[in-house]
Amino acid sequence: MNDKKCYSVSELAGLVGVPRTTINDWLTRYNDYLDSELRGKRRVYSDRTVTVLREIAALRETGKNGFEIDQALAERHPVNPEVAPAAEPAATGTPRPEG
Numbered sequence: 001m002n003d004k005k006c007y008s009v010s011e012l013a014g015l016v017g018v019p020r021t022t023i024n025d026w027l028t029r030y031n032d033y034l035d036s037e038l039r040g041k042r043r044v045y046s047d048r049t050v051t052v053l054r055e056i057a058a059l060r061e062t063g064k065n066g067f068e069i070d071q072a073l074a075e076r077h078p079v080n081p082e083v084a085p086a087a088e089p090a091a092t093g094t095p096r097p098e099g
Contacts, residue, residue: 006037006044016053026056029066032079052077 007028009027013020027034027045032054035046059069 004046006046007050008044012045012053015070016051016057018057026053033073033077057094087097
């Protein structure tokens with residue numbers, strides 16, 4: 001995200017046309033579909049986030065509830081997976097006797 005335009009929460013609110021408190025709620029609720037990066041103490045968001053937030057706003061305007069919006073986003077946008085270390089194979093315990 002370093003080479004792209006980054007937006008603050010206030011800028012997102014202006015671009016999407018909803019109150020900042022609504023943006024904060026959506027950033028929490030739909031976090032899995034949004035790109036963000038921590039810069040110092042501030043979190044900033046990408047153009048992709050603006051696109052997804054505008055889609056959420058449009059779905060809200062058509063009367064969709066949170067569950068329906070989540071379903072629509074899941075169909076259209078890849079989820080940002082948490083990066084977790086690969087699990088090591090478990091030891092089998094006692095070795096099998098040969099023979």
